[in-house]
Amino acid sequence: MRDGRPLHPGAWWLWALGLGVAASRTTNPLLLGLLVAVSGYVVAVRRPDAPWARSYGAFVKLALVVIAVRLAFAVFLGSPVQGTTVLLRLPELPLPDWAQGVRLGGRVTAEGVVFALYDALRMAALLICVGAANALANPSRLLKSLPGALYEAGVAVVVALTFAPNLVADVQRLRAARRLRGRPDRGLRGLLHVGLPVLEGALERSVALAAAMDSRGYGRTVRVTAAVRRTTAALTVTGLLGVCAGTYGVLTAGGGTYGLPVLLAGVVAALAGLVLGGRRTPRTRYRPDRWDVRALLAAGSGAGVAALLVLAASRDPAVLNPGVVPIVAPELPLWPAAACLLGLLPAFVSPPPAVKSEEPS
Numbered sequence: 111m112r113d114g115r116p117l118h119p120g121a122w123w124l125w126a127l128g129l130g131v132a133a134s135r136t137t138n139p140l141l142l143g144l145l146v147a148v149s150g151y152v153v154a155v156r157r158p159d160a161p162w163a164r165s166y167g168a169f170v171k172l173a174l175v176v177i178a179v180r181l182a183f184a185v186f187l188g189s190p191v192q193g194t195t196v197l198l199r200l201p202e203l204p205l206p207d208w209a210q211g212v213r214l215g216g217r218v219t220a221e222g223v224v225f226a227l228y229d230a231l232r233m234a235a236l237l238i239c240v241g242a243a244n245a246l247a248n249p250s251r252l253l254k255s256l257p258g259a260l261y262e263a264g265v266a267v268v269v270a271l272t273f274a275p276n277l278v279a280d281v282q283r284l285r286a287a288r289r290l291r292g293r294p295d296r297g298l299r300g301l302l303h304v305g306l307p308v309l310e311g312a313l314e315r316s317v318a319l320a321a322a323m324d325s326r327g328y329g330r331t332v333r334v335t336a337a338v339r340r341t342t343a344a345l346t347v348t349g350l351l352g353v354c355a356g357t358y359g360v361l362t363a364g365g366g367t368y369g370l371p372v373l374l375a376g377v378v379a380a381l382a383g384l385v386l387g388g389r390r391t392p393r394t395r396y397r398p399d400r401w402d403v404r405a406l407l408a409a410g411s412g413a414g415v416a417a418l419l420v421l422a423a424s425r426d427p428a429v430l431n432p433g434v435v436p437i438v439a440p441e442l443p444l445w446p447a448a449a450c451l452l453g454l455l456p457a458f459v460s461p462p463p464a465v466k467s468e469e470p471s
Contacts, residue, residue: 115461116158116248116251116460116461117246117404117405117408117456117460117461118399118400118401118402118405119247119248119249119251119252119399120247120252120399120401120405120409121401121404121405121406121408121409121456122242122243122246122247122408122456123243123247123252124408124409124412124413125243125408125409125411125412125453125456126149126239126240126242126243126246126412127239127243127412127416128409128411128412128413128414128415128416128453129145129148129149129239129242129412129415129416129453130235130236130239130240131416131419131420132145132415132416132418132419132420132449132450132453133145133232133235133236133239134232134236135416135419135420135422135423135430136232136419136422136423136430136431136446137228137229137231137232137430137431137432138228138429138430138431138432138440138441138442138443139227139228139231139440140440140441140442140447141419141430141442141443141446141447141450142231142232142234142235143231144442144447144450144451145235145239145415145450145453146234146235146238148450148451148453148454149238149239149242149453150238150242151454151457152242152246152453152454152456152457153166153242153245153246155457155462156246156456156457156460156462156463157245157246157463158246158248158463159463160248161279162244162245162248162249162279163244163245163246164245164279164282165241165244165245165279166241166242166244166245168241169237169238169240169241169242169244170238170241172237172241173233173234173235173237173238173241174234176230176233176234176237177227177230177231177234180226180227180229180230180233181223181226181227181230183226184218184222184223184225184226185200185218185223186200186214186215187212187213187214188212188213188216188222189219189221189222189223189225189226190222190225191219191221191222191225191434191435192219192221192222192435193219193220193221193222193434193435194219194221195219195220195221195437196217196218196219196220197218197219197220197223198217198218199216199217199218200215200216200217200218201215202214202215202216203215220437221434221435221436221437224434224437225434228432228434251399254399280307280308280311281304281308284304284307284308285304288303288304338386341383341386342383342386343383344383345379345380345382345383345386346379346380346383346384347383348376348379348383349376349377349378349379349380349381349382349383350376350380351376352372352373352375352376352377352379352380353373353376353377353380354376355372355373355376356368356369356370356371356372356373356374356375356376357369357373359372359373403459404459404460404461407455407456407459408455408456408459408460411452411453411454411455411456412453414449414452415449415450415452415453418445418446418449418452419446419449419450422443422445422446422449426443429441429443429446430443430446
């Protein structure tokens with residue numbers, strides 16, 4: 111009998127972050143579109159029916175807005191890429207000497223527009239990957255899975271992550287209620303009538319969350335020695351600095367020799383600091399989420415996509431980053447495309463979302 115327990119929320123975030131890292135390594139629109147399609151398919155077949163899971167469409171719309179804004183900036187404010195194929199000439203406004211390097215109007219080249227489009231598509235893919243994690247990972251279960259040393263910071267992060275899904279759900283609910291009453295739900299007037307109840311609902315949820323946390327003993331700590339506190343702080347800070355330096359070394363061409371060792375040392379030091387810091391906040395978990403084989407496969411698929419795209423970017427950067435001066439038609443490389451398809455694994459190894467049974471009438 112297949113285990114119907116939901117996947118560990120941390121596995122969903124690691125999977126989505128892996129796709130985001132892969133998207134950050136390429137400007138090829140074909141590969142970026144493939145990554146977006148992979149994340150969208152997994153969301154379509156594994157998204158549960160919950161209010162926090164309805165924010166994926168909002169992230170897609172935000173990605174489209176980012177593309178439009180980036181193209182508008184390239185047209186009206188210029189682009190760092192100076193091309194020769196002029197599409198149109200806009201009236202250029204003269205600027206003072208202290209604003210050198212910035213222009214308003216002037217000629218718009220095809221190379222500059224294509225460069226801005228590739229850059230915007232990469233940012234849009236990152237946003238959509240984050241939206242997939244928001245739609246698949248239960249934020250309350252994610253908070254429960256955090257170590258005790260990160261509990262306070264985790265509460266703030268989880269509240270921030272749930273703000274967008276709850277905001278989208280409130281806006282949809284209030285707009286539906288206004289439509290049923292025959293009142294306008296679009297335009298400036300509809301926005302003004304919807305905005306106040308949304309803010310009121312957010313304030314009520316914040317007060318209810320504070321009361322629930324207080325009733326459950328949030329913030330309770332135990333006394334530890336000063337040596338343990340200093341050791342915990344030193345290990346955590348050193349580990350985080352090592353992770354940052356190691357990640358920079360791994361992602362840059364010049365840090366290939368020191369990047370991975372520094373990253374591993376930083377991870378070990380940070381984990382040791384978290385283990386020691388967890389002594390100050392003893393917590394018990396009711397039915398804790400387990401890292402089973404399915405969660406490891408899902409998280410590993412995202413990590414595999416990221417690792418293979420990073421390797422492809424180092425071996426053949428011209429294919430993953432098509433040229434714009436002159437403009438080169440993007441090609442779909444076979445094995446990087448196959449690596450992107452590895453991100454579909456959670457759609458097959460994770461359990462389907464629970465379907466609410468309807469009461470017979």
